[in-house]
Amino acid sequence: MRIFTLQSPAGGFLDEDLHHFNKKFDDWCVQCETLEDAMKLAETLKKRESVEVVEITPLSYPQYFFPTLQGNIHATREIGDKIICIVEPYMGSSFRIAVCDLKTKKVRLTNTKYKSVLSVEGAFANFTE
DSSP states (O other): OOEEEEEOTTSOEEBTTSSOEESSOOTTBOOBSSHHHHHHHHHHHTTTOOOEEEEEOTTTOHHHHOTTOOSEEEEEEEETTEEEEEEESSTTSOBEEEEEETTTOOEEEOSOOBSSHHHHHHHHHTOOO
């Protein structure tokens, strides 16, 4: 489950029109199946844009692979067939741990809510199912 795309130095992902950059990676962004294809495309744009080839995976960009995962993602790690994330569902809310299943594409938030980054990081580091 790997996708390669082009990203601007400011962080936006190249839109399929090859002129604009989107803040979030979505289906309208340029997507290449191989690194070689992405490199070839980047070479054609070198004269106009300064872009980098980046790899999008469930670990690096979980919200693309799990559309129901909402909020700010602060950290991710992989345990077996699951991606575990520290999520802040909305600004100022309590932190939660999300369990994203790579096989079923389902997302489950744990019941525990964490008020501080330190407490959620401890739970995240020791998380097991």
